[in-house]
Amino acid sequence: MRFEISPTDPNLDTALRIRVVGLPPGERVTVRAAQRDLRGARWRSTTAFTADRDGTVDLARDAPVEGSYDGVDPMGLIWSMRPLDALSFDGPVDVRHPTELDLTASAPGVPDATATVRRRRIPAGLVRTEVREHGLVGVMYHPAGRSGLGAVLMLAGAEAGIHEDDAALLAAHGYAVLALALAGVPGRPPTLQDIPLEYAHRAIDHLRSLPFVDPGRLVVTGGSKGGEAALLIGATNPAVTGVVSIVGSGVLIAGISQDVMTGSFLEIMRTPVANWTVGGRPLPYVPTVVTAQLEKLVAEGAPVPLRLAFEPGLSSSVVAEATIPVERINGPVLLLSGECDASSGPAFHQFAADRLAAHGRPHEHVVYPGAGHQIAAPPYAPTTVSVLPIAGVTFDYGGEPAATAKARADVWRRTLEFLSASG
Structure with a gap:
């Protein structure tokens, strides 16, 4: 045997x-x-x-x-x-x-x-570069000896930091991938609060200036808060030729006032802060809301579905102002959602899908049956743990393990197909 x-x-x-x-x-x-x-x-x-x-x-x-x-x-x-x-x-x-x-x-x-x-998390044949130019903080991977590469700007979610291994895996398929830190690492703010949108635009300028990059092919991708950010960046920078948003949002949600691993969940939810600024002024955002149901779950030590703090804000008067003008994205948009996402569910992506459809813009919104929030790359990893300790509570990310695993593999496949079709 x-x-x-x-x-x-x-x-x-x-x-x-x-x-x-x-x-x-x-x-x-x-x-x-x-x-x-x-x-x-x-x-x-x-x-x-x-x-x-x-x-x-x-x-x-x-x-x-x-x-x-x-x-x-x-x-x-x-x-x-x-x-x-x-x-x-x-x-x-x-x-x-x-x-x-x-x-x-x-x-x-x-x-x-x-x-x-x-x-291997880091495939062979790649060049690794730490990016520190123009105040940027990130890590780039690209295939050695190649030119005319499509570029990808990759963004982390609320956990912040740099998804270096995800960037390397994607780069191995023939792309120059910059995993950009918005927050949570030395040289960047500690949390996703008052992040200048101009910072992301500098990253795009940097990517397009590289001698091995085709400046006409630049996709922004991210998961969760990173997916929301990808849509915002694409809508405000005409050099972006496509966006992949994974379990993201078509409306801007409040920023994060404390470290998500060590801070206080209820204090974060009760502290209204902007995620983004433009010209030093905060962009409008949908507030998070602490309901009696949410307080009860926290007091009991029960798993908390984050949507309980997000969904009430969708009825606030600021939603129209906080909705991202995704129709301005200069290329197709791929929205990927988990049906049973207990965080930012499909309804948050639907804001973007409806707006793109109303303006006749190319897009696809895929909702994976039974899948939860954890469908971002890489595929072929354990999906059996969907309740995790964060900010002094346990978050319930939702979804069935088999459905989430199937979705994660398909998200990766669709992302690669999207990048290939972008030129």
Whole structure:
């Protein structure tokens, strides 16, 4: 009995073909997958299969008869992993380390089969550059020795910081990708409060000036708060030729007055601050609202769906002023939402979709059935944990693990297709 796995040297966003061969026909085999995350926590999944008449189990063909996921899914072993240790979110991580996926197959009467696959977060053949020009803070990746590259400006969400590994994975598909820090790192404000929109425009100017970039091809993408920001930046800069907003919003929502990991959730929700400024003046925003229901959940220590603070603001008089003029985006727009998102659900993207439709602008709004908030890149990662501690409470991001995993893979596919179609 042995594993056959291809490709043998994959990136983190590469789907794997996993087979177990050399079994007695009809034999039951238990397959376990294990890995550690960047902070050392262990994750594991366990499934059982029945070998076919040739003594083979093929995860791309066979559904498990028992275990951590149902149905045929070649990457089910990975997304269905659950943590064995308490999860940590403190301190820096080194994204240069690959994820080591350890596989074990056990069947009666034969020695166990084992295999390890090193899945790279940072693909080979890329040039990494720390960007500090013009007051910018970010990390860029692009394929070595290439020119005329389409450019991508990648933005993080409310967690702020730099999504360096996501940028590298995207760059490996043939793009110059700048993961830009809006906040939360040295040299930038600590939170998403009063961020000058001019800062993002300087980043676009920088990208377009690079000798290996085609200045006529520039897409802005982001998830959650980053998706909202992507729509705003695209609507205010004619050099942007397309926008991908993942679980974002077509209306500007209030900024964040404290660190989302260490601050007080209720204080953040009760403190009205602007996310963005233009010429030093704050842009209008939909306020967050602390309702009695929200206070009750916090007091009970129950998981909090963030939409309970967001949705009441949609009835405020400022919505019209806070709606992003997405019809000004100089290119197509891709809006990607999770049906069961407990944070900024599809209704927030629908503001943008309706406005784009009313102006006859090219766009698509995809709503993934059963999926939650965590559908942004990269694909093929565990999706079993949707309740996480943030700002002194636990956030419920919503969605079913299998649906969120399926959506995350499709979000990545659609993003790559969108970039390819942009020229």
